[in-house]
Amino acid sequence: MxxxxxxxxxxxxxxxxxxxxxxxxxxxxxxxxxxxxxxxxxxxxxxxxxxxxxxxxxxxxxxxxxxxxxxxxxxxxxxxxxxxxxxxxxxxxxxxxxxxxxxxxxxxxxxxxxxxxxxxxxxxxxxxxxxxxxxxxxxxxxxxxxxxxxxxxxxxxxxxxxxxxxxxxxxxxxxxEISQLDRAGRRAEARAALGADPQERLIVVTGGSSGAASINRAVAEFASSGRAAEAGVRLIHITGRGKEVLDPAGSPLSAPGYAQRDYVDGMETAYAAADLLVARSGAGTVSELAATGTPAVLVPLPHGNGEQALNAHDLVSAGGAILVPDDEFTADFLAQTVAPLARDEDRLAEMSRAALTSGVRxxxxxxxxxxxxxxxxxxxxxxxxx
CATH class of the missing domain: 3.40.50.2000 (Glycogen Phosphorylase B;)
Incomplete structure (x- = not known):
């Protein structure tokens, strides 16, 4: 030839x-x-x-x-x-x-x-x-x-x-299904799928498919103390399979303003339903948040080579997410920072626009x-x- x-x-x-x-x-x-x-x-x-x-x-x-x-x-x-x-x-x-x-x-x-x-x-x-x-x-x-x-x-x-x-x-x-997601158009359907009211200020927390023990502990403490209901937010906690959060008696944790599930079939449902999403900053998650315009609180893995903090850098710099170190993500942080942010519609709208600006679809x-x-x-x- x-x-x-x-x-x-x-x-x-x-x-x-x-x-x-x-x-x-x-x-x-x-x-x-x-x-x-x-x-x-x-x-x-x-x-x-x-x-x-x-x-x-x-x-x-x-x-x-x-x-x-x-x-x-x-x-x-x-x-x-x-x-x-x-x-x-x-x-x-x-x-x-x-x-x-x-x-x-x-x-x-x-x-x-x-x-x-x-x-x-x-x-x-x-x-x-x-x-x-x-x-x-x-x-x-x-x-x-x-x-x-x-x-x-x-x-x-x-x-x-x-x-x-x-x-x-x-x-x-x-x-x-994610890159072309219409969050506003899918909101009611997604909330119904998660059992959330359309009018609630909704925080969705996920540690990924395998869960995140430190995030789960902080969320469990926040919810079991009744602070989710006091803060006027509803929290849906995707724990990861086999990571169910238990109360002191060994039963699945139940509290006002809080619900847990081990898995969601299609993260587009979580992105459409959430006013604010809390997650690790794996490359895929960060990119999907940007593409869908979902405001987020990112909690990088505390071990490894620091890759997750670097993954979050562009989205955080654009204003589409806030970053918190793993050891600072506590029940108090949820009460003092995350819950107020979930109620701040203007700030969330700004974050969504910033995320979409940095996202690639x-x-x-x-x-x-x-x-x-x-x-x-x-x-x-x-x-x-x-």
Whole structure:
């Protein structure tokens, strides 16, 4: 094949897109959103998703209607050990597995969103001269995506402040039920689904799908003391599955102005219902709050590398949310700051407008366009997949 020409058989077959990512919902959700957007643009596109056998992707990807291929999980040892000596062999094996998947799919492009699976996939794609497109969801870039950029990948980021040279800011790909949410239009329906009165000043608290013990403790103390009712607010507490808040007698906590549930099927319901939302500042949550214009109080995880505080930076700077350290999020803080804010309609309206100004609602479409362009350009280069 001559450079700059596309073989007739390449022109005839559908685009083949391989997407890699996993480990957490923060990686998997944008990967699925990108795949869905590619499918909307190119209904005949062949989509292959790749993860590891032990990640959440083994459940979430098939549930979204996509088949999943897996390669070995190759974590980077954090200290000198026998595992470090085994790393080169393990990594080489994972790269071979990745190359087999890319060849079998006749991939036109490899898309990575982060996680252990991505580094071998990037290495294999580079070896096979398949274009690499990367989406970095966090304000602090992960190792895999930094490697992918070094291997020549085209990079897009969810947050404008992410320090990844040469990256384009596109926002966070997300489900269209969230990105296109009409909060005002869905308010009555969402409140009915949560059992809340349309006229109540409603605070929704969530620690994410796995809950947040420190947030749950503060909310339980605030509610059990009767201060929610005294403050004139209603609080719906999404505790996380298996994280039910109990009273001293061991029964589910019940108090005036307070209700708990372990799960909400679709966070768009919480965003539409809430006057104010209290949450951790995972990248997905922060991006969804901005896209939907939901005023928020963000409580970053107190451990790790400080990533969650960085994720919140752009939204807080824009005025769409306030940030409170985990150890300062107490029952008193709820009474003195959160409850009054939930009753301040003018302030909430300002926060909503600020959030919408910083939010991006078409990141999935932007990423799909990048992926398709890279795939078509790669075909034109006439690379070898030997």
């Amino acid at each position: 001559n450079h700059g020409q596309t073989a007739p058989e390449d022109r005839a077959r559908p685009l083949s897109v391989v997407l890699a990512g996993g480990g957490t919902a923060g990686h998997i959700s944008p990967m699925i959103a990108i795949a869905d957007a590619v499918r909307r643009s190119r209904p005949d596109a062949r989509i292959t998703m790749v993860g590891t056998p032990s990640g959440m992707e083994t459940r979430l990807v098939p549930a979204a209607g996509y088949a999943l291929e897996t390669i070995d999980r190759v974590p980077m040892p954090r200290r000198l050990s026998a595992d470090l000596a085994k790393l080169p062999g393990r990594f080489s094996r994972a790269v071979r597995q990745a190359a087999e998947i890319i060849r079998a799919a006749e991939a036109d492009v490899v898309v990575g969103v982060g996680g252990y699976v991505c580094t071998p996939m990037y290495a294999a794609a580079r070896r096979l001269r398949v274009p690499i497109v990367i989406h970095e969801a966090n304000a602090r870039p992960g190792l895999a995506n930094r490697v992918g950029r070094a291997l020549g990948g085209s990079v897009a980021v969810a947050f404008a402040s992410t320090p990844l040279g040469g990256a384009d800011h596109v926002g966070m790909p997300m489900r269209r 078409d990141a999935d479409e932007q990423m799909a366009a990048r992926v398709i362009a890279a795939a078509e350009a790669g075909r034109g280069e006439g690379r070898s997949r030997a």
